[in-house]
Amino acid sequence: xxxxxxxxxxxxxxxxxxxxxxxxxxxxxxxxxxxxxxxxxxxxxxxxxxxxxxxxxxxxxxxxxxxxxxxxxxxxxxxxxxxxxxxxxxxxxxxxxxxxxxxxxxxxxxxxxxxxxxxxxxxxxxxxxxxxxxxxxxxxxxxxxxxxxxxxxxxxxxxxxxxxxxxxxxxxxxxxxxxxxxxxxxxxxxxxxxxxxxxxxxxxxxxxxxxxxxxxxxxxxxxxxxxxxxxxxxxxxxxxxxxxxxxxxxxxxxxxxxxxxxxxxxxxxxxxxxxxxxxxxxxxxxxxxxxxxxxxxxxxxxxxxxxxxxxxxxxxxxx
Numbered sequence: 183x184x185x186x187x188x189x190x191x192x193x194x195x196x197x198x199x200x201x202x203x204x205x206x207x208x209x210x211x212x213x214x215x216x217x218x219x220x221x222x223x224x225x226x227x228x229x230x231x232x233x234x235x236x237x238x239x240x241x242x243x244x245x246x247x248x249x250x251x252x253x254x255x256x257x258x259x260x261x262x263x264x265x266x267x268x269x270x271x272x273x274x275x276x277x278x279x280x281x282x283x284x285x286x287x288x289x290x291x292x293x294x295x296x297x298x299x300x301x302x303x304x305x306x307x308x309x310x311x312x313x314x315x316x317x318x319x320x321x322x323x324x325x326x327x328x329x330x331x332x333x334x335x336x337x338x339x340x341x342x343x344x345x346x347x348x349x350x351x352x353x354x355x356x357x358x359x360x361x362x363x364x365x366x367x368x369x370x371x372x373x374x375x376x377x378x379x380x381x382x383x384x385x386x387x388x389x390x391x392x393x394x395x396x397x398x399x400x401x402x403x404x405x406x407x408x409x410x411x412x413x414x415x416x417x418x419x420x421x422x423x424x425x426x427x428x429x430x431x432x433x434x435x436x437x438x439x440x441x442x443x444x445x446x447x448x449x450x451x452x453x454x455x456x457x458x459x460x461x462x463x464x465x466x467x468x469x470x471x472x473x474x475x476x477x478x479x480x481x482x483x484x485x486x487x488x489x490x491x492x493x494x495x496x497x498x499x500x501x
Contacts, residue, residue, distance in 0.1 A: 206251065220294070226417050243499060246282070248282060251269070263374075272427045304324065316446075320448050326430050326460070341390050348361070362419055365415070380415065381416070392454065395450070395479075397484055440471075448490050450479030451477050454480060
């Protein structure tokens with residue numbers, strides 16, 4: 183087993199002004215002269231974990247973490263109805279990542295992320311492949327419309343009671359239509375109580391999807407402070423109701439742009455929210471990627487999955 187390193191706290195933090203009224207929070211951990219790593223969080227809208235890192239050798243890695251637009255410590259926060267979601271798209275986030283790279287004087291960096299974070303880092307890497315040294319992904323997701331349709335409708339075949347409650351969270355005349363768009367409209371409602379109720383209904387469904395996984399964590403998505411719940415769901419509904427502004431197979435079609443970038447993909451066989459087919463398809467389209475499928479894991483992960491990620495981290499620090 184790869185040993186964990188002592189807890190590593192940020193040695194520097196700040197805000198990046200995007201020039202359009204948004205300020206992106208970022209922090210750096212480890213060695214200022216180490217190999218640069220960018221951690222790309224999930225959600226979208228989950229924010230970066232505000233805890234020390236222990237997986238990355240603090241003498242060899244320079245770990246950079248940031249809160250994507252409108253979540254975490256970035257401002258304006260999506261819990262504020264005045265925050266303009268029109269300034270938060272996949273391309274905006276890609277531009278923020280590239281702006282942050284330039285701001286911090288990084289030439290190339292290793293990209294690491296999970297779930298939505300894998301979608302965003304893949305989109306960035308395909309646009310700026312010359313700026314990426316390696317990629318490590320847990321819980322591969324490409325946020326194809328077919329994937330979001332599965333997560334918010336198809337998976338209801340396995341959880342009909344919970345899915346009915348999710349569907350019933352929108353007005354009756356919208357329940358047979360586009361549920362994601364209906365939730366996006368609710369999250370723009372001027373009444374905070376309406377937004378809060380919609381956020382709770384959405385997160386109850388997210389919790390239900392992972393609840394029966396190996397290592398499932400009760401209340402995994404809903405265990406957030408109220409403003410964080412509202413921001414998370416508002417951003418998710420905004421992105422997913424717009425197909426994340428990505429064509430159905432865009433990240434597969436453009437996977438050839440990742441040629442020469444070593445990748446490690448880890449995915450749980452029992453991932454109900456992100457079926458393993460997506461990871462399999464990406465690995466076939468990206469010859470430089472190694473896919474590891476874990477029989478003891480779902481979206482939440484497992485010790486075996488964590489061990490493989492840490493092995494990849496150790497391997498790449500010497501590359």
